Amino acid sequence: MKNVFLTPVSLSLSLLMLVISCTEESCDQPTGVLMKAGFYSAETEENISVDSLDIYGLNVPDSMICSGSNLNKIGLPLNPSASRCTFVMVNGGRSDTIEILYHSSLEFLSRACGYIYLHEIEEIIFTENDITDIYIMNKSVNPGDEENIQILF
C-alpha cells in the first residue's frame, strides 16, 4: 500500500534531480555597470538627440566608447581601479572633457554571474566648450536603467 504512494513520489523526485543536473547554469542578470548619461537642451531642458558624437577615455583615443549619430543617451564605463576617470566628448568638431570623481565597491551578484563593481559619483568636473551644464541625478551607478547624469548642450 505504501509503495503505491511512495514510488511515484520517488520517481518524480528522481526525474526532477535529473532535469536539474542537465540544466546548464548561466548568468541571466545584467552585469554591465555603466554610468548612464542623457542629453538635454539647456534652453528647454528636454531630452535631445546629438547629431554626431564621439566619446573615448582620456589617453585611450584609439578605443571609442561610442561613435554615432542621433544619440540621446550613452553609457560610460567607470574605471574600478581608479577613483577618477576622464572622458573626451567630441560633438560636431567641438570637444569637451568630463572628469568623474567616484568611489567603487565590490558586490557579489550571484553564483553564475560572480562579482561586479558598483560606483558612487562624488563630483563631476567638465569643460564648457559645447556642454553648458551637467546635473547629477542619481549618484549610484549600478546595472539598473536609471539615469545618473544629465548633460546639457
Add this chain to the structure above:
Amino acid sequence: MKKIFRYSFSLSLLLLPLLLTAQEADTVQAPKSVSMGFDITGPVLYALDNSGYNYEGHLSYRLNYKYYLVCEPGFSDYNYEQYNYEYKSHGWFVRIGTDIGMLAPVASKIDHFAGIGLRYGLSVFEHETPAININNYWGEVNTSIPANTAHAHFLEIQGSIKTKVFRNVLIGWAVKLRTLVYSSARKEKKALYIPGMGLNDSSVTPAFSYYIIYRIPLGNSSGE
C-alpha cells in the same frame, strides 16, 4: 555526464528502501532508542566530483512511535571556480530538531519511519574569494577577498523514509528544503555556500540525503 551518472546512481539507491519497506514485520515493539548514522551522499558526490566534500552524522532519540529528537553535526568544504572568480568555503555545522512519524503505530511498521522533519541549523565557517577578474573598457581588474569567518542560521523542512534492512540497521533518504534566516556575511562578502545549508543563491535551497543508521534500543520500554 558526471551529474547524470550521479543522479542515476541516486535513483537506484532511492528506490531500495521502498522495496524493503514492503517486507512486513510481525513483532510489536516501539522501544525508546538512540540511533547513530551518517549521510553517504557527501562522500559519494566527493568520489564523483572532488570539488568539495560534506560529511555529516545523524543522531536521534526516539521518544515514542511518533516523535524523535534529532541532531545532525557535520563539516563541509566547498570550492567553486568559473571564468571570472574563484570561491572557497569550509566550516562546521549542526542541525537540531525533530522528526514526526506519519506511519500508524502497528507492528508491521514500527521499525520503519516515514514522516516529516523540522530543523534549526547553525553554521560557522571561513570563506574567501582568492581571485576575482573583471574586464571593462579600462582594462582588467584583478582583486580578491581575504578569508574571513562568518556564521549563519537557517531552517529546514524535510520529508524522509527510513526502513530497517536487518537487525538494528536502517537505511533511508530525505528530501529537504532549507531557507536562510541570517548570515553575518553580507555585500561583497556574501557567502556563496553555507556549510550545512548548501548554496546560498536562492530563497529556498533543496537538498537530498541518503542515510545508513544503526539503532540502539533502550531496554524494553514501549515508548508509546
